[in-house]
Amino acid sequence: MELIGENRAFGGRHLRYTHKAESTQCDMTFAIFLPPFASKEKPVPVLYWLSGLTCTDQNFMQKAGAMKLAAELGMAIVAPDTSPRGEGVPDDEEGAYDFGLGAGFYVDATQAPWNKHYKMYSYIVDELPALIESEFPVTKERAISGHSMGGHGALVIGMRNPNKFVSVSAFSPISNPSDCPWGQKALGRYLGDDEATWKDYDASLLLASKTHSVLLLVEQGTKDEFLHEQLKPQSLVHAAQQSDTQLTLNMHEGYDHSYFFIASFIEEHLEFHAGHMGLI
Numbered sequence: 167m168e169l170i171g172e173n174r175a176f177g178g179r180h181l182r183y184t185h186k187a188e189s190t191q192c193d194m195t196f197a198i199f200l201p202p203f204a205s206k207e208k209p210v211p212v213l214y215w216l217s218g219l220t221c222t223d224q225n226f227m228q229k230a231g232a233m234k235l236a237a238e239l240g241m242a243i244v245a246p247d248t249s250p251r252g253e254g255v256p257d258d259e260e261g262a263y264d265f266g267l268g269a270g271f272y273v274d275a276t277q278a279p280w281n282k283h284y285k286m287y288s289y290i291v292d293e294l295p296a297l298i299e300s301e302f303p304v305t306k307e308r309a310i311s312g313h314s315m316g317g318h319g320a321l322v323i324g325m326r327n328p329n330k331f332v333s334v335s336a337f338s339p340i341s342n343p344s345d346c347p348w349g350q351k352a353l354g355r356y357l358g359d360d361e362a363t364w365k366d367y368d369a370s371l372l373l374a375s376k377t378h379s380v381l382l383l384v385e386q387g388t389k390d391e392f393l394h395e396q397l398k399p400q401s402l403v404h405a406a407q408q409s410d411t412q413l414t415l416n417m418h419e420g421y422d423h424s425y426f427f428i429a430s431f432i433e434e435h436l437e438f439h440a441g442h443m444g445l446i
């Protein structure tokens with residue numbers, strides 16, 4: 167692991183690292199915010215934040231305004247990159263923003279040429295937490311959240327791994343990727359044409375399939391430019407009703423898809439996760 171950036175923030179530290187990842191077969195970058203006084207004697211729980219299309223580990227850390235409250239609550243935040251990168255990692259042939267680099271969709275690809283490096287599901291569920299827990303003063307208490315493609319990732323990973331994440335939240339998630347252009351393009355190419363293989367990566371289908379005990383909180387702006395074509399949060403509401411799972415969807419009049427929206431409500435999500443991680 168190599169330290170590539172270090173900033174003091176709100177009495178804590180914002181650090182960036184690269185490391186050789188086994189799951190994605192390339193160097194991966196992540197950022198971690200450690201609150202003040204986090205130490206081996208006083209380890210802190212971790213919120214994993216998954217970002218959206220075009221993002222790196224930096225968007226959330228620089229734009230969401232989450233560190234002040236995380237410092238006060240005593241919560242670490244880990245923000246991974248959104249795809250494998252580097253020499254030999256294939257990209258969308260046209261360099262499109264919604265597939266390939268910056269658009270790993272948090273799946274384990276099964277189709278060539280994507281299946282060598284695009285293993286973001288395994289990276290986020292297993293490899294990254296194991297590294298974080300061996301290298302930093304953190305507990306095994308984890309929560310997960312994310313935005314857009316990352317909201318999809320957080321919902322899917324949280325629902326599939328209730329023993330690994332105590333609470334799950336999302337901002338403007340791609341709620342039903344089997345039924346929107348971004349999702350159909352990504353799942354079709356990473357996983358192939360057989361839609362039966364997509365259902366493990368579709369939050370609405372997972373939510374409808376059984377009653378989930380994990381707590382789900384979703385934030386959505388009504389003026390989000392992607393709301394009707396790509397995000398479709400009502401699919402989550404219907405699925406939660408079908409399976410009798412608790413889901414809170416908060417619609418916010420006039421808010422768009424940007425980090426202005428995330429920054430406006432991130433504190434409610436930190437408090438939600440802090441409550442479930444026993445910090446408040």
Ligand SMILES: N[C@@H](CCC(=O)N[C@@H](CS)C(=O)NCC(=O)O)C(=O)O
Binds near residue numbers: 219220315
């Ligand atoms: N209009 C954007 C679409 C991608 C987009 O809106 N990305 C969102 C996540 S889906 C984001 O967080 N962008 C980076 C940022 O706002 O910092 C583009 O074409 O680049």
